Amino acid sequence: CLQPIYNRTKYQHQKSEEKEIMPPKESSATDMTRRMVCGGIAGMIAKTATNPLDRIRMLAQTGEHGGNSSGKVLDLYSRIIKQEGVLGLWAGNGANLLRVFPSKAVVFSSNDFYKTSLRRLFNIDPDQPLSGPFSFLAGGLSGMTATALTYPLDLARGRITGKLASSPQQKHYSGIVATILLTAREEGIFALYRGVTPTLIGAMPYEGIKFGTVGVLEKVLLKPDEKPSPFQKMCFGGAGGVMAGLLT
Numbered sequence: 001c002l003q004p005i006y007n008r009t010k011y012q013h014q015k016s017e018e019k020e021i022m023p024p025k026e027s028s029a030t031d032m033t034r035r036m037v038c039g040g041i042a043g044m045i046a047k048t049a050t051n052p053l054d055r056i057r058m059l060a061q062t063g064e065h066g067g068n069s070s071g072k073v074l075d076l077y078s079r080i081i082k083q084e085g086v087l088g089l090w091a092g093n094g095a096n097l098l099r100v101f102p103s104k105a106v107v108f109s110s111n112d113f114y115k116t117s118l119r120r121l122f123n124i125d126p127d128q129p130l131s132g133p134f135s136f137l138a139g140g141l142s143g144m145t146a147t148a149l150t151y152p153l154d155l156a157r158g159r160i161t162g163k164l165a166s167s168p169q170q171k172h173y174s175g176i177v178a179t180i181l182l183t184a185r186e187e188g189i190f191a192l193y194r195g196v197t198p199t200l201i202g203a204m205p206y207e208g209i210k211f212g213t214v215g216v217l218e219k220v221l222l223k224p225d226e227k228p229s230p231f232q233k234m235c236f237g238g239a240g241g242v243m244a245g246l247l248t
Contacts, residue, residue, distance in 0.1 A: 035112060036105035043104030047096045052089035054096075055080065058158065092160035098176055099153035103146045111142035111211060128224070132216045139211025143203035151199060152192040156180050206248045213240035 047054075056076045080088045115138045119126055122134075130138070147154075156179040183191050214236045218228060228236065 032109050032112070036109045039108030040101035040105035043100040044097050047100045048090075048093060051093045051096060052077075055089055055091060092157050094176060096157050099150055099157050102153070103150045106146040106149055107142050107207065110145045111138055111207075114138035114141045129219045129222075130215055131219070132212050135215025136208040136212030140204040140208030142211070143207025144200050146207075147200050147203040148196070151196050152180055154199070155183070155192055155194070159183070202248060206244045209247055210237075210240040210244040213243045 056073055059076050059080075060073075077089075080091075084091060115130060115134070116126075118124065118130065118134050118138055124130065124134075153176065156176045159179050160176070180192065187194075217236045217239060222228060222232075
């Protein structure tokens with residue numbers, strides 16, 4: 001007669017042990033914060049590593065490199081070092097980092113928000129990866145959201161990195177805060193959003209193609225319940241960035 005009581009007690013004991021072993025479920029707010037911080041830090045590391053090439057690209061596009069320079073990569077590289085020193089290769093990197101951290105944080109966090117919203121709107125299983133069109137739409141909307149919120153920082157970064165100093169001591173735009181204040185004072189507050197419309201239009205396909213490519217690769221190359229490894233995430237993200245750069 002004591003056997004049922006013993007079995008019930010044993011079952012309750014096992015359930016209590018399972019609750020102790022299982023890790024607490026991460027709240028949505030905590031998960032959002034983690035994604036924002038990780039996305040922002042990853043963006044800062046990537047931009048710092050590639051800033052010299054980005055500086056040369058900006059000078060080649062704007063033509064503000066002075067002299068009779070042909071605009072070739074090695075020529076611009078040597079002119080930057082000669083006129084501004086080695087640190088000139090990272091001119092505007094502070095503005096880049098201040099822009100990239102919130103931009104990438106907003107991109108990754110809002111991308112998850114839009115993906116969740118699309119799942120609810122179209123009754124898609126949360127455990128199933130989104131199709132290419134839905135990944136494209138979520139990525140495009142997240143890119144436009146980030147662009148709208150951080151455009152003044154992007155404008156300041158462009159003005160700092162897009163002009164080569166005539167001398168090491170003289171520079172019109174010397175920092176992100178000074179550039180924003182100078183632009184607002186000389187050209188008006190609305191000048192900080194000059195050119196935002198084409199930038200928003202460009203952000204939609206760029207981020208859409210990038211996240212859409214990642215979504216397609218995850219759906220094609222991974223099993224239904226398989227989570228991508230950090231190396232796979234890096235490869236998928238790199239492929240998405242290359243595809244977006246080529247098509248836009």
